[in-house]
Amino acid sequence: MTSMPSTKTAPLMRHPAIYTDYYELTMAQGYFLAGRKDERACFDYFFRENPFEGGYVVFGGLSDLVDLLEEFRFHEDELQYLADQGFRDDFLEFLRDFRLSVDIWAAREGEIVFPYCPILRVEGTIIEAQILETLILNILNFESLIATKAARMKYAAGSRTVMDFGLRRAQGYGGIQASKAAIIGGVESTSNVYASFTHGIPASGTMAHSWVQSFDDELTAFRKYADYYPDNCILLVDTYNTLESGVPNAIKVARELEASGHRLIGIRLDSGDLAYLSRQTRRQLDEAGLDYVKIAASNQLDERLIKSLISQQAPIDLFGVGTRLVTGYESPALDGVYKLSSVNNEPKLKISENIEKTTLPGRKKVMRYIDDHGKFHGDGIILAEGDDGSIIHHPFYPAKKTDVTSFKAEPLLHRVYRDGKLQIDPPAATESARYLQRRMKKLNPEHKRFENPHIYKVGISRKLMDLRDTLTEKMK
Ligand SMILES: Nc1ncnc2c1ncn2[C@@H]1O[C@H](COP(=O)(O)OP(=O)(O)OP(=O)(O)O)[C@@H](O)[C@H]1O
Ligand SMILES: O=P(O)(O)OC[C@H]1O[C@H](OP(=O)(O)OP(=O)(O)O)[C@H](O)[C@@H]1O
Numbered sequence: 030m031t032s033m034p035s036t037k038t039a040p041l042m043r044h045p046a047i048y049t050d051y052y053e054l055t056m057a058q059g060y061f062l063a064g065r066k067d068e069r070a071c072f073d074y075f076f077r078e079n080p081f082e083g084g085y086v087v088f089g090g091l092s093d094l095v096d097l098l099e100e101f102r103f104h105e106d107e108l109q110y111l112a113d114q115g116f117r118d119d120f121l122e123f124l125r126d127f128r129l130s131v132d133i134w135a136a137r138e139g140e141i142v143f144p145y146c147p148i149l150r151v152e153g154t155i156i157e158a159q160i161l162e163t164l165i166l167n168i169l170n171f172e173s174l175i176a177t178k179a180a181r182m183k184y185a186a187g188s189r190t191v192m193d194f195g196l197r198r199a200q201g202y203g204g205i206q207a208s209k210a211a212i213i214g215g216v217e218s219t220s221n222v223y224a225s226f227t228h229g230i231p232a233s234g235t236m237a238h239s240w241v242q243s244f245d246d247e248l249t250a251f252r253k254y255a256d257y258y259p260d261n262c263i264l265l266v267d268t269y270n271t272l273e274s275g276v277p278n279a280i281k282v283a284r285e286l287e288a289s290g291h292r293l294i295g296i297r298l299d300s301g302d303l304a305y306l307s308r309q310t311r312r313q314l315d316e317a318g319l320d321y322v323k324i325a326a327s328n329q330l331d332e333r334l335i336k337s338l339i340s341q342q343a344p345i346d347l348f349g350v351g352t353r354l355v356t357g358y359e360s361p362a363l364d365g366v367y368k369l370s371s372v373n374n375e376p377k378l379k380i381s382e383n384i385e386k387t388t389l390p391g392r393k394k395v396m397r398y399i400d401d402h403g404k405f406h407g408d409g410i411i412l413a414e415g416d417d418g419s420i421i422h423h424p425f426y427p428a429k430k431t432d433v434t435s436f437k438a439e440p441l442l443h444r445v446y447r448d449g450k451l452q453i454d455p456p457a458a459t460e461s462a463r464y465l466q467r468r469m470k471k472l473n474p475e476h477k478r479f480e481n482p483h484i485y486k487v488g489i490s491r492k493l494m495d496l497r498d499t500l501t502e503k504m505k
């Protein structure tokens with residue numbers, strides 16, 4: 030009998046409470062020893078720069094984060110380890126019974142989000158809110174990065190299918206999360222069986238060169254595969270000579286499949302000039318009356334190459350994307366941060382020489398303003414209470430402002446935890462993907478283009494600005 034894994038997450042993540050940086054635990058012990066364990070704190074998760082020189086980020090990772098928070102407790106072996114590290118008995122006793130009691134608000138998974146907006150807000154005791162920092166950053170930064178990359182690839186591909194082939198060249202176990210994030214971003218399926226199993230996302234695939242090489246000749250290799258998988262067969266045609274051997278042999282097999290009442294799904298090109306080869310392949314297939322046979326292409330593809338191939342009128346129906354998707358080529362990390370914004374309801378900020386790095390104090394919410402055409406106009410960061418936010422200012426050039434009273438305003442953050450109790454059904458990746466596609470329709474194309482995308486407006490309310498400026502003066 031087979032059994033299901035104990036958690037849905039990757040093997041390394043079965044210890045969520047110690048999936049953290051050491052300093053979170055030393056600070057937690059410090060708050061405890063200082064008698065501050067019942068103090069309340071609020072932290073914001075946000076990023077400052079869009080990756081890939083792009084115009085937006087897709088928020089990913091929320092459901093995996095929830096999965097880990099649901100398991101969050103200190104186990105005996107972990108406590109023993111902490112004791113060996115010199116943590117004090119009274120603190121370890123406190124950790125033994127520790128259960129999260131946080132309130133968390135977050136954007137929906139698959140939401141389109143922008144620099145400086147808090148995407149997730151944690152409120153709780155100072156110890157629990159602090160201790161979650163690294164876990165939150167690790168999960169959300171990576172999944173948002175890959176969901177964004179996937180969304181860009183899907184945007185370039187339009188109605189053509191995008192498949193994730195990345196596991197073999199992913200950053201270790203990160204490949205599991207990468208495949209899930211890729212689905213959120215819009216990739217239709219994955220070759221990653223573990224991710225398909227654990228996350229219930231669709232698996233798909235073609236064949237490797239080794240299959241073709243392993244037979245005495247290419248035609249036999251194709252025939253055998255088609256015999257076993259007559260309704261799920263994509264033949265890899267570039268092992269020997271794409272146009273003179275691979276495609277003609279695929280045509281023979283397609284005809285044989287037709288004779289037995291089946292249809293070849295497609296062929297895959299994996300080298301050479303994909304525009305030229307796909308055009309020649311399409312011509313050969315069409316001349317053979319096989320216009321339904323699809324052309325898949327792979328080989329170090331990314332959104333820019335997909336866009337280029339489409340602009341070269343390459344008749345490619347399916348794009349297989351691996352390395353550049355799961356490694357977030359060429360922006361290896363999202364710069365998301367988790368910053369303290371209040372303690373015991375007293376607003377806090379971190380001052381920087383660079384005003385762009387001075388944090389926004391106080392409990393805040395984010396409003397998304399929608400114009401008369403149903404499109405996103407901009408976002409406003411306003412205080413969570415007592416702030417009507419009717420005028421939204423540029424965060425660093427206050428003279429630039431917009432009266433947002435005529436726009437429809439939607440709150441971006443929704444409650445995920447109340448007092449440590451989960452308040453949502455964590456969405457499946459495919460559900461988040463559908464949500465993203467709906468939201469993409471509301472994002473103007475100038476924010477989606479790859480070259481010099483138009484900067485989406487994110488502003489702050491007058492009250493928030495005054496609070497930031499007053500506190501900055503006070504702290505200097
Ligand atoms: N028509 C095209 N326009 C733009 N880029 C392309 C086109 N065709 C292929 N490419 C891309 O060019 C890159 C490099 O191709 P290159 O010729 O070096 O590799 P290859 O075909 O795999 O070579 P090899 O024959 O050694 O396997 C790949 O990223 C591929 O996706
Ligand atoms: O180029 P990527 O975007 O990373 O896509 C995945 C690549 O991995 C496979 O090649 P590999 O040489 O590993 O195996 P193969 O023999 O099956 O082609 C596949 O054929 C793609 O070329």
Ligand SMILES: O=C(O)c1cccnc1
Nearest residue numbers: 194220233234235236349
């Ligand atoms: O199924 C495929 O074609 C595949 C899977 C992983 C990597 N490259 C290709």
